[in-house]
Each structure stands twice: as structure tokens, then as C-alpha cells.
Amino acid sequence: MAATDLDQIVNLCKRRGFVYPSAEIYGGFRSSYDYGPLGSLMLRNVREAWIRTMVQERDDVVLIDAAILAPPQVFEASGHLANFSDPLVDCTKCKQRFREDHLDDPNTCPGCGATGSFTEARAFNLMFKTYAGPVEGSGAEVYMRPETAQGMFVNFLNVLQTSRKKPPFGIAQVGKSFRNEITPGNFIFRTREFEQMECEFFVPPAESAKWYQYWCQARLQWYVDLGIPAEMLQLRAHDADELSHYSAGTSDIEFRYPWGWGELEGVAQRTDYDLGQHADHSGQKLDYFDQNSGMRYVPYVIEPAAGVNRAMAAFLLAAYDEDEVGGEARTILRLHPRLAPYKVAVLPLSKKETLTPLAHDIRRTLAARYMVDYDDTQSIGRRYRRQDEVGTPLCVTVDFDSLDDGAVTIRDRDTTEQVRVPIDSLLAEVGTRLGF
Ligand code: ATP
Numbered sequence: 328m329a330a331t332d333l334d335q336i337v338n339l340c341k342r343r344g345f346v347y348p349s350a351e352i353y354g355g356f357r358s359s360y361d362y363g364p365l366g367s368l369m370l371r372n373v374r375e376a377w378i379r380t381m382v383q384e385r386d387d388v389v390l391i392d393a394a395i396l397a398p399p400q401v402f403e404a405s406g407h408l409a410n411f412s413d414p415l416v417d418c419t420k421c422k423q424r425f426r427e428d429h430l431d432d433p434n435t436c437p438g439c440g441a442t443g444s445f446t447e448a449r450a451f452n453l454m455f456k457t458y459a460g461p462v463e464g465s466g467a468e469v470y471m472r473p474e475t476a477q478g479m480f481v482n483f484l485n486v487l488q489t490s491r492k493k494p495p496f497g498i499a500q501v502g503k504s505f506r507n508e509i510t511p512g513n514f515i516f517r518t519r520e521f522e523q524m525e526c527e528f529f530v531p532p533a534e535s536a537k538w539y540q541y542w543c544q545a546r547l548q549w550y551v552d553l554g555i556p557a558e559m560l561q562l563r564a565h566d567a568d569e570l571s572h573y574s575a576g577t578s579d580i581e582f583r584y585p586w587g588w589g590e591l592e593g594v595a596q597r598t599d600y601d602l603g604q605h606a607d608h609s610g611q612k613l614d615y616f617d618q619n620s621g622m623r624y625v626p627y628v629i630e631p632a633a634g635v636n637r638a639m640a641a642f643l644l645a646a647y648d649e650d651e652v653g654g655e656a657r658t659i660l661r662l663h664p665r666l667a668p669y670k671v672a673v674l675p676l677s678k679k680e681t682l683t684p685l686a687h688d689i690r691r692t693l694a695a696r697y698m699v700d701y702d703d704t705q706s707i708g709r710r711y712r713r714q715d716e717v718g719t720p721l722c723v724t725v726d727f728d729s730l731d732d733g734a735v736t737i738r739d740r741d742t743t744e745q746v747r748v749p750i751d752s753l754l755a756e757v758g759t760r761l762g763f
Contacts, residue, residue: 393478
């Protein structure tokens with residue numbers, strides 16, 4: 328059973344230190360969030376799981392980390408200055424603003440219920456503009472990137488020359504992006520500051536349809552492999568009127584959120600649009616010379632573009648469960664071990680001096696390889712519940728017998744089954760159970 332109500336996750340995240348409203352002591356800063364001790368670990372795990380699949384386990388994708396601030400030329404070339412806008416309408420009665428394409432009924436204001444009260448739609452550019460250097464004004468404007476993708480295109484030649492890759496190959500990046508969203512909301516699903524995981528995969532033009540299919544399937548599978556049930560995911564091809572200005576075909580990987588199906592990741596066929604635009608605007612040749620065929624061509628691009636925060640929301644929603652153990656209700660996050668903030672919790676049965684050194688020894692051994700929590704407060708039952716609620720796959724209990732028999736108890740989050748294991752083989756046992 329997954330979460331049926333977003334509030335189940337919002338409350339858990341607040342209560343257990345995953346996600347806090349930003350600037351909360353000043354009343355909060357709408358649609359911004361800070362990630363607490365557990366949330367920051369989970370975000371890192373989402374990023375690392377993506378890099379692992381997209382870069383580490385392949386030989387045809389390299390990673391970069393480009394700047395967030397960029398000069399206007401980049402976004403003139405990419406089309407963002409002219410086209411990266413949403414249609415905005417104002418309600419003349421209640422003065423609220425909405426995205427026209429998000430309205431259920433284009434004639435009725437969802438704020439105050441008035442009909443026929445909207446202004447004409449106008450294009451609102453979503454990029455954040457700021458100034459570099461001591462002088463504000465024209466010539467000093469810079470933009471905060473609204474997607475990480477342009478960093479890959481403007482570095483295409485650098486990477487081609489330094490990495491010795493040739494198409495088909497990809498450049499991947501994980502990092503923050505900024506969009507002045509008109510209607511942020513649904514918790515961390517849509518915020519103005521967020522993190523993306525994008526790959527620009529450069530291919531010979533004739534192979535672009537094949538690679539598009541490949542990436543649609545590969546990216547869908549990534550979520551399934553990390554524990555999202557297949558029936559909570561679907562691939563939806565965009566209609567012609569939905570396509571971005573650069574796209575020859577886009578599919579969204581959609582997730583069944585509590586409010587309905589919505590985008591989790593987009594996979595787009597960007598053709599040679601981006602490299603072509605940057606070549607025109609910069610005057611640099613952004614193409615590839617294939618020595619085998621003697622042909623020079625501008626590669627086509629397939630782009631799988633995901634959100635770190637949005638993926639985290641989906642993983643949390645899908646992992647949420649409630650069940651009963653020993654007649655007592657428990658909340659549990661059935662997170663994939665790679666995504667769980669802590670992999671193991673070390674729980675000494677007592678705070679007594681006799682037990683603490685051994686418990687800390689065990690914590691240190693495990694912590695050399697895994698993110699470990701250590702908790703010696705409250706009853707053991709309550710400590711298990713706390714770990715279940717944050718998704719910790721394994722608990723290791725150190726008791727007074729451990730001092731004599733050199734063994735500890737491992738408890739499994741999902742089955743609650745407990746097994747006695749010699750301390751000498753604990754690390755190996757944990758590795759087998761986690762799968763890494
Ligand atoms: P949407 O239609 O939901 O606004 P989009 O089609 O504009 O998304 P893309 O430009 O395709 O989004 O960005 C790729 C991915 O980046 C999205 O699938 C999502 O996971 C993430 N993303 C985009 N905008 C936001 C945002 N404002 N907050 C959080 N994540 C975002």
C-alpha cells in the first residue's frame with residue numbers, strides 16, 4: 328500500500344527530519360524547502376543511484392558539473408529567453424495569478440470562483456535574472472540556469488576532445504536549476520529551486536529513433552529497479568501541441584501521485600537543435616568527424632531529464648506503508664536499501680557502561696562502509712518503530728549476551744524477523760542482506 332494522501336508524507340518528513348519549510352522561524356518562504364538530516368542523506372542517495380546507473384555502470388556516459396550562472400548569450404541561443412515562458416492569467420476579482428494551462432476550467436477562477444474574470448494570457452518568462460559584478464544594469468545581467476542541459480551543450484567540444492568519446496555517447500550532470508514557477512506546490516513536487524539529473528546522449532542522426540526508445544525503457548526501468556511498483560508508473564507520449572519548440576518527440580515517465588498521474592521525468596528527442604543553435608550563436612563548429620565513414624555531422628540528442636526532489640517524493644510516496652506488528656500499528660517506509668537514509672541502526676539494549684564500548688565498536692566497523700544510526704534512547708520496541716518509519720532496512724541489537732557469545736541480533740525492517748549473527752561476520756551478513 329502506498330501513501331494515498333500527500334499529507335502522510337509531508338507530516339512524516341517534518342516529524343522525522345526529512346524536509347522542513349524553508350525559513351520557518353520567519354513564517355516560512357513559500358514553496359522552498361530545506362532538507363534535514365535524513366532528507367539530505369536521501370537526496371544524496373537518489374543522486375548517487377542515478378550516477379551509478381547512468382555513468383558508473385556504463386562506458387559511454389561521462390559526468391560534468393557546470394556553472395549555475397550563465398551569460399544571456401547561452402539562453403539566447405537555447406531559445407529560453409524567447410520561449411521559456413508559461414501563459415499567465417490574472418483574476419480581476421481576487422487578483423490571484425494562475426497558469427492558464429493548469430486551469431481545470433479556463434473561465435472559472437479556482438481562487439474565488441468568479442467566472443469570466445481572467446485577463447488575457449501573457450507570456451511570463453520563468454528564468455531568474457540577476458547581476459554579476461558591482462554594477463547593476465544592462466551588460467551585467469546573468470541568468471540562473473532553468474535546466475542543467477545547456478552546460479552539456481556548451482561543453483560538447485571540451486568533453487569530446489578530453490574524454491575521447493564518440494557518438495553514441497552521453498554527458499550527464501546533476502545540479503540545481505531555478506524556475507520562477509507561477510504555481511509551485513504539492514510539497515517538493517514543484518518548487519522554484521530544485522535539482523535535476525539530466526543526460527544529453529549524442530547519437531548519429533540515423534540512430535536517434537532507436538536510442539529514444541532505448542532511453543524511454545531504460546529510464547522507466549530505473550524507477551522499478553529502485554522499488555516503485557510498475558503499476559504506479561506509465562510512459563506517456565506527448566501530443567504534437569504539447570511538444571517543446573526543439574522536440575521531435577517527447578515521452579513523460581509519469582507517476583501516480585495522490586492527486587493523479589503527473590510527470591516524474593521527461594525523455595526528449597532534441598534533434599540537432601541545441602548544438603546547431605550554439606554553433607550559430609558562438610561561431611564555433613559543434614559537430615563530429617567520423618573517421619570511419621569520412622563524414623562530418625551534427626549529432627542528434629536524446630535527453631532523459633529527471634528531478635532529484637521529485638524522484639525523492641515519488642520514492643517516499645511509493646514506499647509508505649502502514650501495518651501491524653504484535654497487535655500494534657506501525658508506519659513503515661519500504662525504501663530500497665540504496666535509497667534509505669540509514670542502512671543500519673545500532674541499538675544497544677542498555678545504556679550501561681558494560682555494553683556501550685562494544686556497541687560503539689560495532690557502529691564504527693559498520694560506519695566505515697555504510698551510513699549508520701546509533702540510538703540508545705527509549706525502549707527497544709519504540710526504537711525499532713522509529714527506524715521502520717524512516718526506512719532503515721536493518722537494525723543490529725547489542726545485548727548483554729553479546730558480551731559472552733560475541734553475537735548480535737539482526738532485525739529485518741520488512742519481515743521483522745530476527746536472527747543471531749556472530750559479530751565477526753556481521754559486516755558480510757549486512758552486505759549480503761543489503762545487496763551491496
Ligand atoms: P512540469 O511540466 O512538471 O513543469 P517540465 O516538463 O517543465 O515539468 P522538464 O523541463 O522536462 O520539466 O524538467 C525535467 C524534470 O525536472 C521534470 O520531469 C521534473 O522531475 C524536474 N522538474 C522540473 N521543474 C521542476 C520544479 N519546478 N520543481 C521540481 N522539479 C522540477
